[in-house]
Amino acid sequence: MRRWFHDSGHLIRPALVLLAAVAVFLLVRAAVTPKDFGKYGHYRPAALTLVRSHPLSYAGQEQCVMCHDDQASARKAGKHAHVACEACHGPLAAHANDPSIQPKLPDVADLCRRCHEKDAAKPSGFPQVVTAEHSGGAKCTDCHQPHNPHL
Amino acid sequence: MAIPGVDGFMYPNEVELQWSLLIVLYPYITGLVAGAFILASLERVFKVEAVRPTYRLALLTALAFLLVAPLPLQLHLGHPERSFEMYLTPHTSSAMAMFGFVYLWYLTVVLLLEIWLEYRADIVRLSRSSKGFARIVYRALTLGSQNLSPASRIIDDKVGYTVTVIGIPSAFLLHGYVGFIFGSIKANPWWSTPLMPIVFLFSAMVSGIAAVLMLYVVSMKLRKTPIDMRCLDTIAKYLFYTFLIDFTLEMLDLIHRTYEADESFRSLDFMVHTRLLFSHVILQIFLGTLLPLALLAATQLWRFTEARRRVMYVTACCCTLVGIFAMRWNVVIGGQLFSKSFLGYTSYKVQFAEREGLLMAIALMILPFVIFVVLVKLLPPWTDRKTT
Amino acid sequence: MDISRRGLFQIGGKLLVLASVGATLEQIVGAETPSDAYKMAEHWWGMLIDIDKCIGCGNCVRACSKENQVPNGYFRTWVERYQVEENKQPVVESPNGAMDGFPPLTRDDIKAFFVPKLCNQCADSPCVQVCPVGATFVSPDGVVLVDKEYCLGCRYCVQACPYGCRYLHPETDTVDKCTLCYHRITQGLTTACCENCPTQARQLVDFKNPQDPVHEFLRKNKVEVLKPYMATQAKVYYKDLDGSVR
Numbered sequence: 001m002r003r004w005f006h007d008s009g010h011l012i013r014p015a016l017v018l019l020a021a022v023a024v025f026l027l028v029r030a031a032v033t034p035k036d037f038g039k040y041g042h043y044r045p046a047a048l049t050l051v052r053s054h055p056l057s058y059a060g061q062e063q064c065v066m067c068h069d070d071q072a073s074a075r076k077a078g079k080h081a082h083v084a085c086e087a088c089h090g091p092l093a094a095h096a097n098d099p100s101i102q103p104k105l106p107d108v109a110d111l112c113r114r115c116h117e118k119d120a121a122k123p124s125g126f127p128q129v130v131t132a133e134h135s136g137g138a139k140c141t142d143c144h145q146p147h148n149p150h151l
Numbered sequence: 152m153a154i155p156g157v158d159g160f161m162y163p164n165e166v167e168l169q170w171s172l173l174i175v176l177y178p179y180i181t182g183l184v185a186g187a188f189i190l191a192s193l194e195r196v197f198k199v200e201a202v203r204p205t206y207r208l209a210l211l212t213a214l215a216f217l218l219v220a221p222l223p224l225q226l227h228l229g230h231p232e233r234s235f236e237m238y239l240t241p242h243t244s245s246a247m248a249m250f251g252f253v254y255l256w257y258l259t260v261v262l263l264l265e266i267w268l269e270y271r272a273d274i275v276r277l278s279r280s281s282k283g284f285a286r287i288v289y290r291a292l293t294l295g296s297q298n299l300s301p302a303s304r305i306i307d308d309k310v311g312y313t314v315t316v317i318g319i320p321s322a323f324l325l326h327g328y329v330g331f332i333f334g335s336i337k338a339n340p341w342w343s344t345p346l347m348p349i350v351f352l353f354s355a356m357v358s359g360i361a362a363v364l365m366l367y368v369v370s371m372k373l374r375k376t377p378i379d380m381r382c383l384d385t386i387a388k389y390l391f392y393t394f395l396i397d398f399t400l401e402m403l404d405l406i407h408r409t410y411e412a413d414e415s416f417r418s419l420d421f422m423v424h425t426r427l428l429f430s431h432v433i434l435q436i437f438l439g440t441l442l443p444l445a446l447l448a449a450t451q452l453w454r455f456t457e458a459r460r461r462v463m464y465v466t467a468c469c470c471t472l473v474g475i476f477a478m479r480w481n482v483v484i485g486g487q488l489f490s491k492s493f494l495g496y497t498s499y500k501v502q503f504a505e506r507e508g509l510l511m512a513i514a515l516m517i518l519p520f521v522i523f524v525v526l527v528k529l530l531p532p533w534t535d536r537k538t539t
Numbered sequence: 540m541d542i543s544r545r546g547l548f549q550i551g552g553k554l555l556v557l558a559s560v561g562a563t564l565e566q567i568v569g570a571e572t573p574s575d576a577y578k579m580a581e582h583w584w585g586m587l588i589d590i591d592k593c594i595g596c597g598n599c600v601r602a603c604s605k606e607n608q609v610p611n612g613y614f615r616t617w618v619e620r621y622q623v624e625e626n627k628q629p630v631v632e633s634p635n636g637a638m639d640g641f642p643p644l645t646r647d648d649i650k651a652f653f654v655p656k657l658c659n660q661c662a663d664s665p666c667v668q669v670c671p672v673g674a675t676f677v678s679p680d681g682v683v684l685v686d687k688e689y690c691l692g693c694r695y696c697v698q699a700c701p702y703g704c705r706y707l708h709p710e711t712d713t714v715d716k717c718t719l720c721y722h723r724i725t726q727g728l729t730t731a732c733c734e735n736c737p738t739q740a741r742q743l744v745d746f747k748n749p750q751d752p753v754h755e756f757l758r759k760n761k762v763e764v765l766k767p768y769m770a771t772q773a774k775v776y777y778k779d780l781d782g783s784v785r
Binding site: 006007008009010011013014017018021025029032033037038042 | 235238239240242259260263264267271294295296298300302303305306310
């Protein structure tokens with residue numbers, strides 16, 4: 001037995017090198033891995049907080065209605081009742097937080113056309129026109145009031 | 152509004168390829184490692200004595216390529232500095248998470264240990280006879296043991312045998328898991344097949360054996376030493392058998408797809424005939440498989456002179472190495488050229504000087520040979536092995 | 540210098556003990572996430588899309604892009620227009636993801652419709668399955684998210700997603716995708732796309748809320764998920780989805 005140990009003793013050396021490496025690895029792993037990793041699943045719980053901390057660009061129409069309820073009631077009576085404010089007016093969280101920030105209304109022609117230009121793929125019941133033939137070059141808002149557009 | 156390079160419809164995020172030339176290179180390199188090691192194990196475990204002259208060469212080849220293997224992956228990652236996370240928090244449901252551990256296992260417990268055991272006598276001898284910096288290196292490599300007694304060498308031999316036996320499934324795992332990485336993706340019908348790990352493995356063995364054959368011929372030519380034809384003939388024979396299995400598996404996949412002709416078939420078939428015509432039909436099938444098979448079959452069926460056989464073997468191996476690279480290309484790139492809607496195709500433009508470009512790929516392919524030369528200088532494979 | 544075998548064993552043993560202690564400490568000392576009004580366990584998010592209501596205006600694509608600073612040329616959501624003719628492959632287009640809507644289709648002798656697409660927030664997500672490090676995951680409230688401080692950018696998840704909803708963000712070099720506006724829905728708001736959809740073709744739903752209209756909707760309407768054979772347990776349900784949709 002002792003004889004065998006003497007002849008194979010050199011094998012201890014690579015084994016020890018490996019063991020030392022594994023030990024170092026375990027130490028590093030213990031030090032570097034986030035402590036609560038795995039709490040909800042195989043991920044860092046801090047990731048949830050990170051995603052949630054993203055700032056808002058759209059305020060949501062409940063915010064708009066708090067100040068602008070005249071436009072909101074005009075809209076409620078008409079065909080655009082279910083079109084959110086920011087769908088046309090763009091992201092307004094900045095304005096909701098600081099009303100001195102004045103938003104700019106996008107170009108009316110483009111805006112209306114995106115929804116109401118005639119397209120065979122759109123549901124047939126949806127109001128759509130070939131704008132080139134419809135208004136003879138006039139702006140949409142010349143005839144239609146955007147918050148209550150039906151004529 | 153047509154997108155350049157796109158025919159038909161692709162989901163908007165699919166237009167750009169995610170896995171590039173470097174990801175083609177990675178399975179190619181690990182394939183060479185696995186193949187070279189299997190050739191080495193032919194002698195050690197299966198007692199095919201004829202290939203003995205290439206035993207040490209095959210081990211060094213495997214090591215040279217294994218050291219380079221992580222590099223294309225690191226260059227591909229968006230955050231290579233975070234790659235250590237695979238060791239810290241490996242997600243056990245991901246085949247890719249296995250990479251780090253399988254790689255380290257294979258590098259240390261299999262390859263480095265086997266090389267150390269094989270070369271120990273030479274290392275100890277060189278630690279005594281060399282001077283200066285080389286002496287320090289060799290002394291470090293002895294790991295402090297100068298024991299060269301005959302009994303210890305017998306134990307080295309036994310342990311080396313065991314390591315090789317463990318090494319064979321380890322080599323299979325090292326490359327087979329890459330096949331599983333592709334084969335387990337149900338979202339991609341070009342990749343998703345249970346045959347993928349097996350096809351990868353056999354094509355790896357083919358490329359590895361061909362690589363060792365080439366390196367042996369080139370090394371002997373450079374050293375102006377006569378080539379052991381019995382060794383070469385035996386390697387070529389095993390190459391032929393392995394190639395037959397590989398070819399059968401790939402044909403099986405093709406025939407199966409064509410016969411079942413599921414929804415993806417029309418789209419994939421079109422892709423192979425157009426965007427992959429050169430790389431798949433010409434490079435992989437004709438030049439890379441049928442031609443080498445014909446050459447190797449001819450040497451098995453008819454008698455040729457030694458010189459002529461050498462030419463045929465070298466030609467077959469060159470074609471094989473190109474063909475297996477083409478196979479990796481067709482799997483990785485091909486799998487991203489068609490839309491998962493089966494309604495369109497995109498194109499891949501290989502960049503030149505970027506991080507994942509052609510220049511980098513060439514450098515990564517040259518590097519293993521540089522390392523190989525260093526290893527051959529450090530641990531010469533040519534000394535006759537003595538059992539005392 | 541000769542270290543005795545015993546000496547080596549002693550050193551090795553000490554190192555092992557140190558490593559085990561370290562690993563144990565890691566398990567004991569965890570960090571607590573701060574509690575707030577939003578309880579993840581009370582929600583299970585998804586979305587309903589009514590194909591017959593979508594007008595292809597692209598508002599959702601623009602809104603998402605602005606809300607989430609989506610980089611140009613990449614899409615967390617997009618709209619496709621299908622033209623389906625008998626015995627032919629459908630013709631599908633999505634010009635710039637429908638960021639500017641669609642050029643008008645005049646041909647009205649065939650079936651044509653719009654299909655908004657986004658991450659299907661799969662409960663049995665193949666993308667989460669393949670992430671090597673745990674950088675993408677299903678949150679306890681059913682939203683598939685990416686930890687951009689942990690992601691390696693290996694893009695394995697991009698390959699594994701059957702729906703093409705993931706991409707590599709060119710600035711962070713990490714994978715990005717629709718988060719179902721997680722930062723909004725956890726504050727009681729709806730997603731940017733649903734907020735801005737003029738026809739309510741897209742609606743956020745909470746399956747765990749017994750008052751949510753989704754329950755009655757699913758009972759009364761015929762719905763489908765995309766690629767059901769992938770068995771991803773997708774949570775985006777489409778009403779009136781045509782069989783030609785891929």
